[in-house]
Amino acid sequence: MLRSTFQTLSKRTFSSTSINPYKVAVLGASGGIGQPLSLLLKLNHNVTDLRLYDLRNAKGVATDLSHIPTNSTVKGFAPDQQQPDALRDTIKDSDLILIPAGVPRKPGMTRDDLFNINAGIVHDLAQTIAKEAPNSSILVISNPVNSTVPIVAEVLKEHNVYNPKKLFGVTTLDLIRSSRFLSEILKTDPTKEHVNVIGGHSGITIIPILSQLENCSTLSQEQKNELIHRIQFGGDEVVKAKDGAGSATLSMAYAGATFADAVMRGLNDEKNVVMSSFVDSPLFKNEGIDFFASKVTLGPNGVEKIHEFGKLNQHENEMLETCKETLKKNIEKGYTFVKNKK
Numbered sequence: 178m179l180r181s182t183f184q185t186l187s188k189r190t191f192s193s194t195s196i197n198p199y200k201v202a203v204l205g206a207s208g209g210i211g212q213p214l215s216l217l218l219k220l221n222h223n224v225t226d227l228r229l230y231d232l233r234n235a236k237g238v239a240t241d242l243s244h245i246p247t248n249s250t251v252k253g254f255a256p257d258q259q260q261p262d263a264l265r266d267t268i269k270d271s272d273l274i275l276i277p278a279g280v281p282r283k284p285g286m287t288r289d290d291l292f293n294i295n296a297g298i299v300h301d302l303a304q305t306i307a308k309e310a311p312n313s314s315i316l317v318i319s320n321p322v323n324s325t326v327p328i329v330a331e332v333l334k335e336h337n338v339y340n341p342k343k344l345f346g347v348t349t350l351d352l353i354r355s356s357r358f359l360s361e362i363l364k365t366d367p368t369k370e371h372v373n374v375i376g377g378h379s380g381i382t383i384i385p386i387l388s389q390l391e392n393c394s395t396l397s398q399e400q401k402n403e404l405i406h407r408i409q410f411g412g413d414e415v416v417k418a419k420d421g422a423g424s425a426t427l428s429m430a431y432a433g434a435t436f437a438d439a440v441m442r443g444l445n446d447e448k449n450v451v452m453s454s455f456v457d458s459p460l461f462k463n464e465g466i467d468f469f470a471s472k473v474t475l476g477p478n479g480v481e482k483i484h485e486f487g488k489l490n491q492h493e494n495e496m497l498e499t500c501k502e503t504l505k506k507n508i509e510k511g512y513t514f515v516k517n518k519k
């Protein structure tokens with residue numbers, strides 16, 4: 178699944194032939210993620226109209242990217258006197274909206290520590306999306322994803338435009354880290370390693386299911402535990418190394434562009450496009466958990482099918498129980514935030 182996505186993305190990267198014209202908007206486009214993400218989207222030949230929005234420097238980033246000879250137009254939008262309706266103009270008629278707007282972590286912080294600032298940012302962006310672009314596929318990158326996705330859902334519900342098939346929490350970074358970290362241990366080709374990662378996108382809510390992989394049976398329990406921990410806390414590794422200068426940006430841009438490419442291929446009715454994402458899911462709704470990350474098949478209407486995650490071993494079942502407790506609280510925190518805004 179991931180291999181075909183990697184291959185498709187790299188094969189298509191420098192093609193100048195347009196196959197499917199998609200309008201794509203990036204909100205928070207001048208940031209650490211936003212800039213390289215916009216670059217990768219500029220190189221994707223399915224994107225013909227790229228619109229970049231940020232509180233600062235979006236026009237500069239857009240002008241810079243617009244010189245690259247691929248077939249998309251690029252426009253930058255900033256909420257100033259010249260563009261009072263900048264956000265509306267950015268997202269109008271969009272097929273896809275990617276949201277990396279918000280503050281990143283510093284060492285010692287959890288993703289949940291970002292809630293107070295990012296919840297408001299995502300909430301306000303979602304209000305305009307609900308009014309101006311309710312039919313877009315919305316890809317939420319801003320952390321804490323476990324709470325920001327429910328926030329967007331609640332805002333769309335308030336406007337009676339919620340389409341659960343078109344709202345995605347981007348968890349692709351957990352997948353690409355799993356592929357890379359596992360291949361480092363097994364000394365294999367990372368593009369051929371695919372770990373089923375379920376749950377949410379923060380620490381213990383990230384559950385890599387190693388027991389489903391034949392080649393993991395050669396690993397000792399200690400190696401497996403270390404690998405699980407590294408996948409769960411891969412984000413901390415980057416935050417620590419950047420030492421106050423933010424969190425993952427380049428690998429996240431790659432992950433976001435990979436996921437956006439998959440969503441566009443689904444919209445274009447390509448068959449068997451399967452990616453993991455944090456979506457409105459029936460898997461644990463009866464336990465009050467409305468969102469859960471698992472593999473989904475993407476199609477012309479967004480999520481076509483939510484896959485069961487298969488058999489877990491005892492340790493993974495224990496991880497799932499802990500994950501669910503945290504996830505439930507994270508989701509409710511998002512709901513409460515929107516309720517209190519009314």
Ligand SMILES: NC(=O)C1=CN([C@@H]2O[C@H](COP(=O)(O)OP(=O)(O)OC[C@H]3O[C@@H](n4cnc5c(N)ncnc54)[C@H](O)[C@@H]3O)[C@@H](O)[C@H]2O)C=CC1
Nearest residue numbers: 205207208209210231232278279280281318319320350429
């Ligand atoms: N889902 C995932 O796997 C990952 C998520 N993230 C999250 O992505 C977010 C962005 O991270 P970075 O790009 O490193 O941060 P950054 O600070 O470099 O960039 C954020 C950008 O958002 C802009 N922004 C802030 N408020 C805005 C608003 N109301 N409208 C439009 N733009 C606005 C800022 O001006 C800035 O350019 C963070 O919340 C981070 O935690 C980061 C890595 C992985």
Ligand SMILES: O=C([O-])CC(=O)C(=O)O
Nearest residue numbers: 282320350412413424425
């Ligand atoms: O760790 C962070 O804060 C950013 C993130 O979500 C990741 O790298 O997975």
